[in-house]
Structure formats: structure tokens, C-alpha cells
Amino acid sequence: MRPDASRVAWRGKLIAVTVEQWDGREREIVEHPGAVAIVAVDRDGRIAFIRQLREATRLRLLELPAGTREPGEGPLETAKRELHEECGFTGGEWTRLGGFWTTPGFTREYMDVFLAEGVDAGAAAPEPDEELELVLVHRDEIRLADLEDTKSIAGLALYFGR
């Protein structure tokens, strides 16, 4: 299953846009290296969220920790690195909860979701351009309908539905 023709229409630092021809249909596709999200639960049953400015939305959103895969990095490695950088958490028992295409109408981004249980707190090490606030919410107090982004709702639905 391949396009008849494909050309890179724009290339940025994080994303690029490819325009493909499929049997007369044109498709604009955002290239993306793939991503991960993490449901991290501490020993008291609290789940880690990150509050941060999402420039695209003009809002500070509360989301599951997540991040983009670096070249050569497997999803579990990305997940452990991001959880440490964003939340300062290390250790824990790791399980893959599942994965999903984030917006298959216009990107190739695939996101793997991991569960990390019994993580140990520590100092976060965010990248210089990230202003992150760690928020811990007990799993009994989470209402999916109050969350603001798709991966946080879907990732937690996989966790609660195990």
C-alpha cells in the first residue's frame, strides 16, 4: 500500500509535511517521529500530570507526561527518559498499555502508552525551553471528561479499563 507519488512540501525542525498522490487523491501528511505517553502511578495511587503552556492552543493544559521519540530510541526508552525529565521519576514497574494513531487523517504520528507503577520521586530535568509543573492526582479523583487532550483521556481509559 504505497502512494503513486510523494514529495516533501515543507521541512521544519520537529515536523515536515509530505504531499502524496493516491490514485488521484492528494493527501497532506505531517511527518512525525512518533511519541509516547506515560501513566505514572506513585506508591500512594497518585497519577502524574504535567501542566504546561501549549503554544498552539494558547492555554496551559494539564496532560499525561509525554514526549517525542529521539532518533534511534525505542518507545520504552523514550518513555523512561521523558518521565525522568518532565517529572523527576525513576524506577517503577513498566508495562505497555497500548498504542494509537493520534490523528490519522493528517499525520503519521503513532503513540505508545506505558504504565509505570510505584515510581520513585526525584528532581525533574526539563529541557531549557519547557516550563513544567508536576501535578499529582489520586486515581480515584480523576474524571476523564474533565481532561483537555485526547491522549490523556485515551491513555487513562486504557489504564482504567485494564
Next chain:
Amino acid sequence: MRPDASRVAWRGKLIAVTVEQWDGREREIVEHPGAVAIVAVDRDGRIAFIRQLREATRLRLLELPAGTREPGEGPLETAKRELHEECGFTGGEWTRLGGFWTTPGFTREYMDVFLAEGVDAGAAAPEPDEELELVLVHRDEIRLADLEDTKSIAGLALYFGR
């Protein structure tokens, strides 16, 4: 909350990319008119899914009916139009289940999710470049972890969690 500078870096037919400067941080943002997804339930408790080729993924995915807002169209109008075009369904009792930012790290796409209960079957009217297969699955037989894209998992989580 506004960027210091903003320029359109690329403009396609469906999407465009804006590059914004925020206090020294550069952000690549995919512009998008917004979208809707629909949890449509017939009188037998079956939920409508669409199977279609998603060129970006090179796969035929099974997803909730969904679509992009046309200029001047409110989310509920889009939802009713898309459910008719993709599935042939009309009528039903409509409720908003919620909404979410689909991938706030790099797009402005916001998706509203509607519930349509007791819809009436009819002839679908897909756009000429869409090859769509309607699949009805009873709500008791749906396992969220088997679904392949984020909005279908999140949208159904909102439905099951009402």
C-alpha cells in the same frame, strides 16, 4: 497569551503550518479548522464505525465517524453532516459528550464529540474520494484497547463514562 512573532511557513489545501516565536522558543504549529467525532448508536445498541484507508498510516483503520469543520459551520452541524455523508444516518437525539485538543504539541486542532442516539439508517453519501465501509458493533462487544486511533478510544471512553 500571544506569540512575539508568527509567520505562515507553508499552506496546503487542508492544513497550513505556522512558525511562532515565544520568548525565544520556536514552535511549528499545524493550523486546522477543527473537527468532530460522533458516537452514533442505533435502536439495537450498535455503534457505528467507519473502516477506511488512512493514507498517512498505510492502513485501513476502524474509527468513529468524524470529519473536519467547513467554513462557517458549527460543530453540531458538522457532526450531523458527516454522520449522514459517511454512514447514511439521520435523525436521533443529539448530546455533546465533550471535546479535546487532539495533539496540542503541534496542532491547534480541537475536536468536539457528540452522541447521537436512536439514529435512522439510510443511504450514505461519501465524498468522491472516500471509500468507506460502515461497520456496526454492539456496545457490549467494544473493547477500547482493540481500537487503533486516539479519538475513537477517547470518544468512546466519554460515552461509556457518562
